[in-house]
Amino acid sequence: MxxxxxxxxxxxxxxxxxxxxxxxxxxxxxxxxxxxxxxxxxxxxxxxxTLTGKRAGEGYFNSDGTLMVFQSERDSENPFYQIFLMDLLTGETTRISPGSGKTTCSWIHPTEEKILFASTHQDPEAVKKQEEEIAALAALIALCGKESPTPDPWDGGIIAVDSFMKQSVHDPSSIDSENCTVPRLTNKCWETSCTVRGKNAFGALVANRYTFYIGKDPQYPSLHLVLDVVE
Known part of the structure; x- marks a missing residue:
């Protein structure tokens, strides 16, 4: 790894x-x-x-520049990115992703109360994989006698990632990320880098083509950028 x-x-x-x-x-x-x-x-x-967490990743503003959605590692029980929404006027930050699995590539819809992001939280082994990663990092700390580097959240091959929409952009306090049912938009092998096209559709860059192998396991397909549009 x-x-x-x-x-x-x-x-x-x-x-x-x-x-x-x-x-x-x-x-x-x-x-x-x-x-x-x-x-x-x-x-x-x-x-x-961002002043909290081990690290932060991609972040994007809403159309009027008052909100920012971004990915961050800040949960002691999950070593991977989750999606957060920050009010740039107050600094208030709310997690909008479910909290389990891995997430990436969030985007705020320019005209609607929606946030698009990719997530693996519906993977039935998502929590197990989190626990295994935490145990592996703890073992490395014990071996090296110091804090280990942060793992690459997408290392280890293709992961089933799905694009989801989340409501209540301008009222983050109303978001119950633990119990909210997030509408699932896609169902492919591996999807990420989702974004917004115009005001009526979401676009997702999809990696789902077989040409050459990545990582150490030849069973996984290669990554190609393909535009899937969800009307």
């Missing part, structure tokens, strides 16, 4: 100097200062938006 040694943090680039979140100028490590200096050649007024 491969491990990622790079900690990813999600940032917002804002022209408003009054942004409430802390600036990268407060970082203390030599590496962080050098990184901030290098970035300043291309970007200005950089502010950290």
């Amino acid at each position: 491969r491990f990622l040694c790079l900690t990813l943090v999600l940032f917002i680039f804002s022209a408003d100097s009054g942004w409430a979140y802390p600036s990268l100028g407060s970082t203390t490590s030599k590496e962080e200062k050098e990184s901030a200096t290098s970035e300043s050649r291309f970007l200005s007024n950089i502010h950290q938006a």
Whole structure:
């Protein structure tokens, strides 16, 4: 199994100097200062938006820039990404994915109260796989005597991923992610990188073609980007 040694943090680039979140100028490590200096050649007024969890991944704004949906690892019982919605005016953050399995690639619909994301939570072995990953990381910590790197959430071959829609974008406090029934849009081998096309349809980039093998197991198909449109 491969491990990622790079900690990813999600940032917002804002022209408003009054942004409430802390600036990268407060970082203390030599590496962080050098990184901030290098970035300043291309970007200005950089502010950290996510302050919780081991790491954050892809994040996208809604049409008026008041909300951001993103993926993050911050659950002690799940070592993989889950989907969160942040109110950029208050900083309030709500998990909108069910909490089990792996998730990726969320997007806020431009005109409707919906969020699109990919998830493996309907995999009957999702929780078992989480527990196995946590045990493997704990064993590595015991062996190395220090905290292990974060695993690649998509390492190990093709995983059944489905695109879902979630309601109540502008009222995240009403979302019951534990008990909510999330409408399932697709049912293919492996799907991710979903996005929105126009105002009436969702588009999903689908990896589901057989040409060459990836990973260590030749039974899995290769990854190709194919546009599936769900009207």
